[in-house]
Amino acid sequence: MTPFELEEPVLLGAALALLDPEDSSVRAIAGGTALMLMMKSGLYRPRRLVSLRKLAPALDGVRSAPDGGIEIGAMVRLSDLRRSAVVRAAAPVIAETLLTHSNVRVRNVATIGGNLAQGDPHMDLPPVLIALGASVRLAGPGGERIVRVEDLLTGYLETVIANNELITAVIVPPQTGWRTAYAKVTARSADDWPALGLAVSVRVEAGIARDARIAIGAATETAMRLPGTEALLAGRAIDDALLQEAGRAAAAEAPVVADHHGSASYKRVLVAVHLGRALRQTIAGAER
Amino acid sequence: MTAPRTIHFTLNGAAVAATVMPHQSLVELLRERFDLFGARESCGQGLCGCCTVLVDGRAVSSCLYLAAFVDGAGVTTVEHLAADGDLDPVQEAFIETGAFQCGFCTPGFVLMTKQLLDEIPDPSDDDIRHYLSGNLCRCGAYPEIVAAVKLAARRQRGA
Ligand SMILES: Cc1cc2nc3c(=O)[nH]c(=O)nc-3n(C[C@H](O)[C@H](O)[C@H](O)COP(=O)(O)OP(=O)(O)OC[C@H]3O[C@@H](n4cnc5c(N)ncnc54)[C@H](O)[C@@H]3O)c2cc1C
Ligand code: FES
Ligand code: FES
Numbered sequence: 262m263t264p265f266e267l268e269e270p271v272l273l274g275a276a277l278a279l280l281d282p283e284d285s286s287v288r289a290i291a292g293g294t295a296l297m298l299m300m301k302s303g304l305y306r307p308r309r310l311v312s313l314r315k316l317a318p319a320l321d322g323v324r325s326a327p328d329g330g331i332e333i334g335a336m337v338r339l340s341d342l343r344r345s346a347v348v349r350a351a352a353p354v355i356a357e358t359l360l361t362h363s364n365v366r367v368r369n370v371a372t373i374g375g376n377l378a379q380g381d382p383h384m385d386l387p388p389v390l391i392a393l394g395a396s397v398r399l400a401g402p403g404g405e406r407i408v409r410v411e412d413l414l415t416g417y418l419e420t421v422i423a424n425n426e427l428i429t430a431v432i433v434p435p436q437t438g439w440r441t442a443y444a445k446v447t448a449r450s451a452d453d454w455p456a457l458g459l460a461v462s463v464r465v466e467a468g469i470a471r472d473a474r475i476a477i478g479a480a481t482e483t484a485m486r487l488p489g490t491e492a493l494l495a496g497r498a499i500d501d502a503l504l505q506e507a508g509r510a511a512a513a514e515a516p517v518v519a520d521h522h523g524s525a526s527y528k529r530v531l532v533a534v535h536l537g538r539a540l541r542q543t544i545a546g547a548e549r
Numbered sequence: 550m551t552a553p554r555t556i557h558f559t560l561n562g563a564a565v566a567a568t569v570m571p572h573q574s575l576v577e578l579l580r581e582r583f584d585l586f587g588a589r590e591s592c593g594q595g596l597c598g599c600c601t602v603l604v605d606g607r608a609v610s611s612c613l614y615l616a617a618f619v620d621g622a623g624v625t626t627v628e629h630l631a632a633d634g635d636l637d638p639v640q641e642a643f644i645e646t647g648a649f650q651c652g653f654c655t656p657g658f659v660l661m662t663k664q665l666l667d668e669i670p671d672p673s674d675d676d677i678r679h680y681l682s683g684n685l686c687r688c689g690a691y692p693e694i695v696a697a698v699k700l701a702a703r704r705q706r707g708a
Binding site: 262263264265266267269290293294297298300301310312314340360363364365366367369370450451452 | 570595680
Protein backbone atom coordinates (compact mmCIF):
# COMPACT_ATOMS: atom_id res chain seq x y z
CA MET A 262 0.00 0.00 0.00
CA THR A 263 1.14 3.53 -0.67
CA PRO A 264 1.36 5.96 2.26
CA PHE A 265 -1.61 8.16 3.13
CA GLU A 266 -2.78 10.50 5.87
CA LEU A 267 -5.12 9.01 8.43
CA GLU A 268 -7.51 11.21 10.38
CA GLU A 269 -9.68 9.91 13.19
CA PRO A 270 -12.26 12.59 14.06
CA VAL A 271 -14.66 12.03 16.94
CA LEU A 272 -17.47 14.25 15.66
CA LEU A 273 -19.52 13.87 12.48
CA GLY A 274 -19.09 17.53 11.59
CA ALA A 275 -15.32 17.23 11.80
CA ALA A 276 -15.39 14.11 9.64
CA LEU A 277 -17.45 15.89 6.98
CA ALA A 278 -15.04 18.85 7.05
CA LEU A 279 -12.05 16.55 6.52
CA LEU A 280 -13.60 15.11 3.35
CA ASP A 281 -13.00 17.00 0.13
CA PRO A 282 -15.87 17.59 -2.32
CA GLU A 283 -13.46 17.85 -5.25
CA ASP A 284 -10.91 15.17 -4.41
CA SER A 285 -11.75 11.48 -4.62
CA SER A 286 -8.33 10.55 -3.23
CA VAL A 287 -9.82 11.58 0.11
CA ARG A 288 -12.32 9.07 1.46
CA ALA A 289 -13.94 7.70 4.55
CA ILE A 290 -12.81 4.36 5.93
CA ALA A 291 -15.13 2.26 8.07
CA GLY A 292 -14.20 -1.41 8.49
CA GLY A 293 -11.71 -1.06 5.67
CA THR A 294 -12.33 -4.52 4.23
CA ALA A 295 -13.23 -3.25 0.76
CA LEU A 296 -10.77 -0.35 0.80
CA MET A 297 -7.85 -2.54 1.92
CA LEU A 298 -8.45 -4.84 -1.05
CA MET A 299 -8.45 -1.88 -3.43
CA MET A 300 -5.41 -0.25 -1.83
CA LYS A 301 -3.39 -3.46 -1.73
CA SER A 302 -4.04 -4.09 -5.41
CA GLY A 303 -3.09 -0.50 -6.24
CA LEU A 304 -6.58 0.18 -7.61
CA TYR A 305 -6.99 3.01 -5.09
CA ARG A 306 -4.19 5.23 -3.76
CA PRO A 307 -5.68 7.60 -1.23
CA ARG A 308 -4.13 10.87 -0.19
CA ARG A 309 -6.13 10.92 3.02
CA LEU A 310 -8.47 8.51 4.76
CA VAL A 311 -10.96 9.75 7.31
CA SER A 312 -11.63 6.95 9.77
CA LEU A 313 -15.19 6.69 11.09
CA ARG A 314 -14.00 4.42 13.92
CA LYS A 315 -14.30 7.08 16.63
CA LEU A 316 -17.72 8.14 15.36
CA ALA A 317 -18.96 4.60 15.90
CA PRO A 318 -20.75 5.35 19.18
CA ALA A 319 -22.98 7.85 17.36
CA LEU A 320 -23.46 5.70 14.24
CA ASP A 321 -23.97 2.38 16.01
CA GLY A 322 -26.94 0.31 17.06
CA VAL A 323 -30.14 -1.05 15.57
CA ARG A 324 -33.31 0.72 16.73
CA SER A 325 -36.99 0.02 16.22
CA ALA A 326 -38.68 3.04 14.67
CA PRO A 327 -42.11 4.18 15.94
CA ASP A 328 -43.71 3.16 12.62
CA GLY A 329 -42.60 -0.47 13.04
CA GLY A 330 -39.58 -0.15 10.79
CA ILE A 331 -35.97 -0.19 11.93
CA GLU A 332 -33.02 2.14 11.73
CA ILE A 333 -29.52 0.68 11.49
CA GLY A 334 -26.48 2.86 12.30
CA ALA A 335 -23.97 3.04 9.43
CA MET A 336 -21.15 1.65 11.60
CA VAL A 337 -23.07 -1.46 12.66
CA ARG A 338 -20.88 -4.42 11.83
CA LEU A 339 -22.38 -7.20 9.77
CA SER A 340 -21.87 -9.80 12.52
CA ASP A 341 -23.84 -7.64 14.96
CA LEU A 342 -26.52 -7.09 12.33
CA ARG A 343 -26.85 -10.84 11.86
CA ARG A 344 -27.33 -11.37 15.58
CA SER A 345 -29.63 -8.42 16.23
CA ALA A 346 -32.97 -9.48 17.69
CA VAL A 347 -34.55 -6.30 16.31
CA VAL A 348 -33.43 -7.22 12.78
CA ARG A 349 -34.60 -10.80 13.15
CA ALA A 350 -38.05 -9.66 14.19
CA ALA A 351 -38.51 -6.84 11.65
CA ALA A 352 -36.64 -8.11 8.59
CA PRO A 353 -35.39 -11.68 9.11
CA VAL A 354 -34.22 -11.86 5.49
CA ILE A 355 -31.28 -9.60 6.43
CA ALA A 356 -30.03 -12.04 9.05
CA GLU A 357 -30.59 -14.99 6.70
CA THR A 358 -28.64 -13.27 3.94
CA LEU A 359 -25.68 -12.65 6.22
CA LEU A 360 -25.33 -16.34 7.02
CA THR A 361 -23.65 -16.95 3.66
CA HIS A 362 -22.10 -13.50 3.36
CA SER A 363 -18.26 -13.53 3.16
CA ASN A 364 -16.95 -15.12 6.37
CA VAL A 365 -17.00 -14.57 10.12
CA ARG A 366 -13.82 -12.47 10.13
CA VAL A 367 -15.02 -10.12 7.39
CA ARG A 368 -18.43 -9.75 9.04
CA ASN A 369 -16.71 -8.96 12.36
CA VAL A 370 -15.18 -5.88 10.74
CA ALA A 371 -17.27 -4.82 7.71
CA THR A 372 -20.01 -2.24 8.31
CA ILE A 373 -23.37 -1.79 6.61
CA GLY A 374 -22.44 1.79 5.65
CA GLY A 375 -19.26 0.63 3.89
CA ASN A 376 -21.18 -2.16 2.24
CA LEU A 377 -23.61 0.26 0.58
CA ALA A 378 -21.16 3.08 -0.13
CA GLN A 379 -18.80 0.75 -1.95
CA GLY A 380 -21.34 0.42 -4.79
CA ASP A 381 -20.03 -3.03 -5.66
CA PRO A 382 -22.64 -4.89 -7.72
CA HIS A 383 -21.45 -8.22 -6.33
CA MET A 384 -22.75 -7.58 -2.87
CA ASP A 385 -25.63 -9.43 -1.27
CA LEU A 386 -27.23 -6.77 0.91
CA PRO A 387 -28.02 -4.09 -1.71
CA PRO A 388 -30.67 -6.13 -3.58
CA VAL A 389 -32.13 -7.30 -0.27
CA LEU A 390 -32.38 -3.73 1.04
CA ILE A 391 -33.87 -2.57 -2.26
CA ALA A 392 -36.55 -5.28 -2.06
CA LEU A 393 -37.28 -4.19 1.52
CA GLY A 394 -37.78 -0.63 0.28
CA ALA A 395 -34.88 0.65 2.43
CA SER A 396 -33.30 4.11 2.34
CA VAL A 397 -30.12 5.67 3.68
CA ARG A 398 -29.60 8.87 5.62
CA LEU A 399 -26.84 10.92 4.01
CA ALA A 400 -25.20 13.68 6.05
CA GLY A 401 -23.41 16.47 4.21
CA PRO A 402 -22.16 19.96 4.93
CA GLY A 403 -25.60 21.32 4.02
CA GLY A 404 -27.56 18.94 6.23
CA GLU A 405 -29.26 15.62 5.71
CA ARG A 406 -31.02 13.95 2.79
CA ILE A 407 -32.71 10.60 2.54
CA VAL A 408 -32.10 8.48 -0.56
CA ARG A 409 -33.68 5.16 -1.42
CA VAL A 410 -31.10 2.38 -1.80
CA GLU A 411 -32.37 1.74 -5.34
CA ASP A 412 -31.49 5.34 -6.23
CA LEU A 413 -28.19 5.27 -4.33
CA LEU A 414 -26.41 2.83 -6.63
CA THR A 415 -25.85 4.15 -10.13
CA GLY A 416 -23.20 1.92 -11.71
CA TYR A 417 -20.15 -0.23 -11.14
CA LEU A 418 -18.59 1.16 -7.91
CA GLU A 419 -20.67 4.29 -8.46
CA THR A 420 -23.19 5.88 -6.14
CA VAL A 421 -24.92 9.26 -5.76
CA ILE A 422 -23.02 9.87 -2.49
CA ALA A 423 -21.01 13.08 -2.86
CA ASN A 424 -17.34 13.06 -1.87
CA ASN A 425 -18.19 15.03 1.24
CA GLU A 426 -21.27 13.10 2.30
CA LEU A 427 -21.50 10.18 4.71
CA ILE A 428 -24.12 7.52 5.26
CA THR A 429 -25.23 7.81 8.88
CA ALA A 430 -27.99 5.20 8.95
CA VAL A 431 -30.05 2.74 6.93
CA ILE A 432 -33.82 2.93 7.31
CA VAL A 433 -35.91 -0.18 6.71
CA PRO A 434 -39.65 0.61 6.55
CA PRO A 435 -42.25 -1.60 8.24
CA GLN A 436 -42.84 -4.83 6.34
CA THR A 437 -46.42 -5.53 7.38
CA GLY A 438 -48.01 -7.87 4.84
CA TRP A 439 -44.79 -8.27 2.85
CA ARG A 440 -42.65 -11.36 2.59
CA THR A 441 -39.07 -11.22 1.36
CA ALA A 442 -36.69 -13.92 0.24
CA TYR A 443 -33.16 -13.74 -1.14
CA ALA A 444 -31.66 -16.26 -3.54
CA LYS A 445 -27.87 -16.19 -3.49
CA VAL A 446 -26.41 -18.20 -6.34
CA THR A 447 -22.68 -18.88 -6.25
CA ALA A 448 -20.46 -20.62 -8.78
CA ARG A 449 -18.12 -21.98 -6.10
CA SER A 450 -18.62 -22.24 -2.31
CA ALA A 451 -21.89 -21.17 -0.68
CA ASP A 452 -20.29 -18.12 0.94
CA ASP A 453 -18.49 -16.93 -2.18
CA TRP A 454 -19.33 -13.63 -3.82
CA PRO A 455 -22.60 -14.21 -5.65
CA ALA A 456 -22.86 -14.93 -9.37
CA LEU A 457 -26.47 -13.83 -9.00
CA GLY A 458 -28.40 -12.29 -6.14
CA LEU A 459 -32.18 -12.06 -6.43
CA ALA A 460 -34.28 -10.47 -3.73
CA VAL A 461 -38.02 -10.77 -3.96
CA SER A 462 -40.63 -9.04 -1.81
CA VAL A 463 -44.31 -9.74 -2.31
CA ARG A 464 -47.53 -8.76 -0.65
CA VAL A 465 -49.87 -11.69 -1.10
CA GLU A 466 -53.59 -11.68 -0.32
CA ALA A 467 -55.65 -14.81 -0.83
CA GLY A 468 -53.29 -16.29 -3.38
CA ILE A 469 -53.00 -13.06 -5.35
CA ALA A 470 -49.73 -11.11 -5.56
CA ARG A 471 -51.01 -7.63 -4.74
CA ASP A 472 -47.61 -6.00 -5.05
CA ALA A 473 -44.04 -7.06 -5.73
CA ARG A 474 -40.57 -5.61 -5.44
CA ILE A 475 -37.88 -7.55 -7.27
CA ALA A 476 -34.20 -6.59 -7.11
CA ILE A 477 -31.27 -8.17 -8.87
CA GLY A 478 -27.56 -7.92 -8.05
CA ALA A 479 -24.25 -9.48 -9.09
CA ALA A 480 -25.48 -10.35 -12.60
CA THR A 481 -25.91 -6.70 -13.58
CA GLU A 482 -23.67 -3.59 -13.57
CA THR A 483 -25.33 -2.47 -10.38
CA ALA A 484 -28.09 -3.72 -8.10
CA MET A 485 -31.46 -2.65 -9.52
CA ARG A 486 -35.19 -3.29 -9.55
CA LEU A 487 -36.97 -5.11 -12.36
CA PRO A 488 -40.16 -3.02 -12.71
CA GLY A 489 -41.47 -4.89 -15.77
CA THR A 490 -41.44 -8.19 -13.93
CA GLU A 491 -42.97 -6.58 -10.85
CA ALA A 492 -45.84 -5.22 -12.96
CA LEU A 493 -46.41 -8.60 -14.57
CA LEU A 494 -46.97 -10.17 -11.16
CA ALA A 495 -49.21 -7.50 -9.66
CA GLY A 496 -52.81 -8.60 -9.17
CA ARG A 497 -52.28 -12.07 -10.64
CA ALA A 498 -53.13 -15.42 -9.09
CA ILE A 499 -49.94 -17.20 -8.18
CA ASP A 500 -49.47 -20.57 -9.80
CA ASP A 501 -46.62 -22.45 -11.44
CA ALA A 502 -47.39 -20.99 -14.86
CA LEU A 503 -47.10 -17.46 -13.52
CA LEU A 504 -43.84 -18.21 -11.73
CA GLN A 505 -42.35 -19.54 -14.95
CA GLU A 506 -43.63 -16.60 -16.92
CA ALA A 507 -42.12 -14.21 -14.35
CA GLY A 508 -38.78 -16.03 -14.51
CA ARG A 509 -38.66 -15.68 -18.28
CA ALA A 510 -39.69 -12.04 -18.07
CA ALA A 511 -36.98 -11.24 -15.51
CA ALA A 512 -34.32 -12.99 -17.62
CA ALA A 513 -35.38 -10.87 -20.60
CA GLU A 514 -35.67 -7.64 -18.63
CA ALA A 515 -32.46 -7.70 -16.59
CA PRO A 516 -29.44 -6.15 -18.36
CA VAL A 517 -27.26 -9.13 -17.48
CA VAL A 518 -23.48 -8.90 -17.92
CA ALA A 519 -20.80 -11.59 -17.86
CA ASP A 520 -18.06 -11.78 -15.25
CA HIS A 521 -15.72 -14.47 -13.93
CA HIS A 522 -18.64 -16.11 -12.12
CA GLY A 523 -20.38 -16.90 -15.38
CA SER A 524 -21.37 -15.83 -18.89
CA ALA A 525 -24.39 -13.62 -19.50
CA SER A 526 -26.38 -16.45 -21.09
CA TYR A 527 -25.67 -18.71 -18.09
CA LYS A 528 -26.72 -15.97 -15.70
CA ARG A 529 -29.97 -15.42 -17.62
CA VAL A 530 -30.81 -19.07 -17.09
CA LEU A 531 -30.04 -18.63 -13.38
CA VAL A 532 -32.39 -15.64 -13.25
CA ALA A 533 -35.23 -17.55 -14.92
CA VAL A 534 -34.90 -20.51 -12.55
CA HIS A 535 -34.19 -18.73 -9.29
CA LEU A 536 -36.82 -16.03 -9.60
CA GLY A 537 -39.53 -18.69 -9.55
CA ARG A 538 -37.88 -20.43 -6.60
CA ALA A 539 -37.49 -17.23 -4.59
CA LEU A 540 -41.10 -16.28 -5.28
CA ARG A 541 -42.28 -19.69 -4.19
CA GLN A 542 -40.35 -19.25 -0.96
CA THR A 543 -41.99 -15.91 -0.19
CA ILE A 544 -45.43 -17.28 -0.95
CA ALA A 545 -44.87 -20.37 1.18
CA GLY A 546 -43.89 -17.96 3.97
CA ALA A 547 -46.99 -15.82 3.43
CA GLU A 548 -49.32 -18.78 3.71
CA ARG A 549 -47.74 -20.18 6.83
CA MET B 550 -0.60 12.84 8.64
CA THR B 551 1.38 10.34 6.60
CA ALA B 552 3.81 10.57 9.51
CA PRO B 553 4.23 7.69 11.97
CA ARG B 554 2.09 7.71 15.08
CA THR B 555 2.31 5.99 18.43
CA ILE B 556 -0.46 3.60 19.36
CA HIS B 557 -1.11 1.89 22.69
CA PHE B 558 -2.86 -1.44 22.97
CA THR B 559 -2.91 -4.71 24.89
CA LEU B 560 -1.03 -7.48 23.13
CA ASN B 561 -1.42 -10.99 24.51
CA GLY B 562 -2.29 -9.57 27.91
CA ALA B 563 0.52 -7.00 28.15
CA ALA B 564 0.22 -3.24 27.62
CA VAL B 565 2.39 -2.24 24.65
CA ALA B 566 3.10 0.82 22.55
CA ALA B 567 4.23 0.87 18.94
CA THR B 568 5.06 3.37 16.27
CA VAL B 569 3.06 2.64 13.13
CA MET B 570 2.56 4.14 9.70
CA PRO B 571 -1.06 4.81 8.68
CA HIS B 572 -0.75 2.37 5.76
CA GLN B 573 0.72 -0.46 7.81
CA SER B 574 -1.44 -3.56 8.28
CA LEU B 575 -1.84 -5.37 11.59
CA VAL B 576 -0.14 -8.53 10.34
CA GLU B 577 2.89 -6.47 9.32
CA LEU B 578 3.02 -4.84 12.74
CA LEU B 579 2.83 -8.15 14.61
CA ARG B 580 5.53 -9.79 12.54
CA GLU B 581 7.91 -6.87 12.02
CA ARG B 582 7.72 -5.12 15.36
CA PHE B 583 6.72 -7.85 17.80
CA ASP B 584 8.33 -10.95 16.23
CA LEU B 585 5.01 -12.80 16.41
CA PHE B 586 5.00 -15.11 13.42
CA GLY B 587 1.89 -17.21 14.13
CA ALA B 588 -0.27 -14.94 11.99
CA ARG B 589 1.04 -15.00 8.44
CA GLU B 590 -0.14 -13.34 5.26
CA SER B 591 -1.06 -15.81 2.56
CA CYS B 592 -3.94 -14.68 0.33
CA GLY B 593 -3.84 -11.10 1.59
CA GLN B 594 -7.54 -10.80 0.73
CA GLY B 595 -9.52 -12.01 3.73
CA LEU B 596 -10.18 -15.39 2.19
CA CYS B 597 -7.82 -17.94 3.75
CA GLY B 598 -7.66 -17.13 7.45
CA CYS B 599 -3.88 -17.66 7.83
CA CYS B 600 -3.55 -14.15 9.30
CA THR B 601 -6.34 -14.57 11.88
CA VAL B 602 -5.95 -12.77 15.21
CA LEU B 603 -8.51 -11.72 17.79
CA VAL B 604 -9.23 -8.03 18.27
CA ASP B 605 -11.30 -7.43 21.40
CA GLY B 606 -12.19 -11.12 21.32
CA ARG B 607 -13.35 -11.17 17.72
CA ALA B 608 -11.52 -12.95 14.93
CA VAL B 609 -10.32 -10.65 12.16
CA SER B 610 -8.09 -10.97 9.10
CA SER B 611 -5.02 -9.00 10.16
CA CYS B 612 -4.04 -8.67 6.48
CA LEU B 613 -7.11 -6.43 5.95
CA TYR B 614 -6.86 -4.53 9.23
CA LEU B 615 -5.00 -1.25 9.63
CA ALA B 616 -2.49 -1.46 12.46
CA ALA B 617 -3.53 2.03 13.58
CA PHE B 618 -7.03 0.70 14.32
CA VAL B 619 -5.89 -1.47 17.24
CA ASP B 620 -5.05 1.66 19.24
CA GLY B 621 -6.88 1.14 22.53
CA ALA B 622 -7.90 -2.43 21.69
CA GLY B 623 -6.91 -5.87 22.96
CA VAL B 624 -5.12 -8.13 20.47
CA THR B 625 -4.63 -11.85 20.98
CA THR B 626 -2.45 -13.98 18.72
CA VAL B 627 -2.04 -17.75 18.67
CA GLU B 628 1.16 -17.40 20.70
CA HIS B 629 -0.90 -16.36 23.73
CA LEU B 630 -2.79 -19.63 23.93
CA ALA B 631 0.23 -21.47 25.32
CA ALA B 632 1.79 -18.50 27.13
CA ASP B 633 1.75 -20.33 30.46
CA GLY B 634 3.66 -23.26 28.95
CA ASP B 635 0.57 -25.47 28.58
CA LEU B 636 -1.15 -25.92 25.27
CA ASP B 637 -4.75 -24.75 25.00
CA PRO B 638 -7.34 -27.56 24.82
CA VAL B 639 -8.02 -26.55 21.21
CA GLN B 640 -4.34 -26.93 20.33
CA GLU B 641 -4.19 -30.30 22.10
CA ALA B 642 -7.25 -31.49 20.19
CA PHE B 643 -5.67 -30.47 16.87
CA ILE B 644 -2.55 -32.50 17.72
CA GLU B 645 -4.47 -35.54 18.95
CA THR B 646 -6.67 -35.76 15.88
CA GLY B 647 -3.83 -34.98 13.47
CA ALA B 648 -5.69 -31.94 12.16
CA PHE B 649 -2.81 -30.64 10.02
CA GLN B 650 -0.01 -31.69 7.75
CA CYS B 651 2.23 -28.70 7.02
CA GLY B 652 0.61 -26.58 9.75
CA PHE B 653 0.61 -23.33 7.80
CA CYS B 654 -3.13 -22.82 8.25
CA THR B 655 -3.29 -24.12 11.82
CA PRO B 656 -2.96 -20.89 13.86
CA GLY B 657 -5.91 -19.46 11.95
CA PHE B 658 -8.07 -22.54 12.40
CA VAL B 659 -7.21 -22.68 16.10
CA LEU B 660 -8.18 -19.04 16.69
CA MET B 661 -11.41 -19.36 14.69
CA THR B 662 -12.21 -22.43 16.79
CA LYS B 663 -11.60 -20.36 19.94
CA GLN B 664 -14.19 -17.81 18.81
CA LEU B 665 -16.61 -20.56 17.79
CA LEU B 666 -16.40 -22.33 21.16
CA ASP B 667 -16.65 -19.05 23.05
CA GLU B 668 -19.94 -18.36 21.28
CA ILE B 669 -21.29 -21.87 20.78
CA PRO B 670 -19.89 -24.35 23.33
CA ASP B 671 -21.67 -27.30 21.73
CA PRO B 672 -21.49 -26.60 17.99
CA SER B 673 -23.29 -28.67 15.37
CA ASP B 674 -21.52 -29.76 12.18
CA ASP B 675 -23.23 -26.86 10.42
CA ASP B 676 -21.97 -24.40 13.03
CA ILE B 677 -18.42 -25.73 12.63
CA ARG B 678 -18.55 -25.49 8.84
CA HIS B 679 -20.06 -22.02 9.04
CA TYR B 680 -17.36 -20.65 11.35
CA LEU B 681 -14.49 -22.33 9.52
CA SER B 682 -15.70 -21.75 5.96
CA GLY B 683 -13.42 -18.71 5.71
CA ASN B 684 -10.29 -20.75 6.52
CA LEU B 685 -8.52 -22.70 3.82
CA CYS B 686 -6.26 -25.71 4.32
CA ARG B 687 -4.28 -26.59 1.21
CA CYS B 688 -3.28 -29.92 2.74
CA GLY B 689 -6.98 -30.79 2.96
CA ALA B 690 -7.08 -31.78 6.62
CA TYR B 691 -10.72 -30.71 6.87
CA PRO B 692 -12.21 -33.97 8.26
CA GLU B 693 -9.58 -34.07 11.01
CA ILE B 694 -10.09 -30.35 11.71
CA VAL B 695 -13.83 -30.87 12.23
CA ALA B 696 -13.01 -33.83 14.50
CA ALA B 697 -10.57 -31.67 16.45
CA VAL B 698 -13.20 -28.97 17.01
CA LYS B 699 -15.64 -31.55 18.33
CA LEU B 700 -13.03 -33.07 20.63
CA ALA B 701 -12.08 -29.64 21.99
CA ALA B 702 -15.75 -28.78 22.49
CA ARG B 703 -16.38 -32.01 24.41
CA ARG B 704 -13.35 -31.44 26.64
CA GLN B 705 -14.21 -27.82 27.34
CA ARG B 706 -17.75 -28.78 28.30
CA GLY B 707 -16.27 -31.44 30.52
CA ALA B 708 -18.32 -34.08 28.71
C1 LIG C 1 -12.91 -11.99 1.77
C2 LIG C 1 -14.11 -11.15 1.47
C3 LIG C 1 -15.28 -11.77 1.07
C4 LIG C 1 -16.42 -11.02 0.81
N1 LIG C 1 -17.56 -11.69 0.45
C5 LIG C 1 -18.68 -10.98 0.25
C6 LIG C 1 -19.91 -11.65 -0.06
O1 LIG C 1 -19.98 -12.88 -0.11
N2 LIG C 1 -21.01 -10.90 -0.26
C7 LIG C 1 -20.96 -9.53 -0.16
O2 LIG C 1 -21.98 -8.92 -0.32
N3 LIG C 1 -19.84 -8.88 0.12
C8 LIG C 1 -18.69 -9.56 0.33
N4 LIG C 1 -17.55 -8.91 0.66
C9 LIG C 1 -17.54 -7.44 0.67
C10 LIG C 1 -17.84 -6.83 2.02
O3 LIG C 1 -19.22 -6.90 2.23
C11 LIG C 1 -17.38 -5.36 2.00
O4 LIG C 1 -15.98 -5.34 1.88
C12 LIG C 1 -17.79 -4.61 3.26
O5 LIG C 1 -19.17 -4.63 3.45
C13 LIG C 1 -17.35 -3.17 3.20
O6 LIG C 1 -17.59 -2.57 4.45
P1 LIG C 1 -16.41 -1.82 5.22
O7 LIG C 1 -17.00 -1.22 6.44
O8 LIG C 1 -15.26 -2.72 5.42
O9 LIG C 1 -16.08 -0.69 4.15
P2 LIG C 1 -14.75 0.14 3.86
O10 LIG C 1 -13.78 -0.71 3.16
O11 LIG C 1 -14.30 0.84 5.07
O12 LIG C 1 -15.35 1.22 2.86
C14 LIG C 1 -15.87 0.86 1.60
C15 LIG C 1 -16.27 2.14 0.85
O13 LIG C 1 -17.34 2.77 1.52
C16 LIG C 1 -17.00 4.08 1.92
N5 LIG C 1 -17.64 4.27 3.21
C17 LIG C 1 -17.51 3.49 4.32
N6 LIG C 1 -18.37 3.89 5.27
C18 LIG C 1 -19.05 4.95 4.78
C19 LIG C 1 -20.08 5.80 5.28
N7 LIG C 1 -20.61 5.63 6.50
N8 LIG C 1 -20.54 6.78 4.47
C20 LIG C 1 -20.04 6.96 3.24
N9 LIG C 1 -19.07 6.20 2.70
C21 LIG C 1 -18.58 5.20 3.46
C22 LIG C 1 -15.50 4.13 1.91
O14 LIG C 1 -15.04 5.44 1.65
C23 LIG C 1 -15.18 3.19 0.77
O15 LIG C 1 -15.30 3.83 -0.46
C24 LIG C 1 -16.40 -9.63 0.94
C25 LIG C 1 -15.21 -8.98 1.33
C26 LIG C 1 -14.08 -9.73 1.61
C27 LIG C 1 -12.83 -9.03 2.04
S1 FES D 1 -3.85 -13.69 4.50
FE1 FES D 1 -5.41 -12.66 5.52
S2 FES D 1 -7.09 -13.91 5.13
FE2 FES D 1 -5.57 -14.81 3.87
S1 FES E 1 -2.11 -28.21 7.20
FE1 FES E 1 -1.15 -27.49 5.43
S2 FES E 1 -2.45 -25.88 4.84
FE2 FES E 1 -3.55 -26.81 6.42
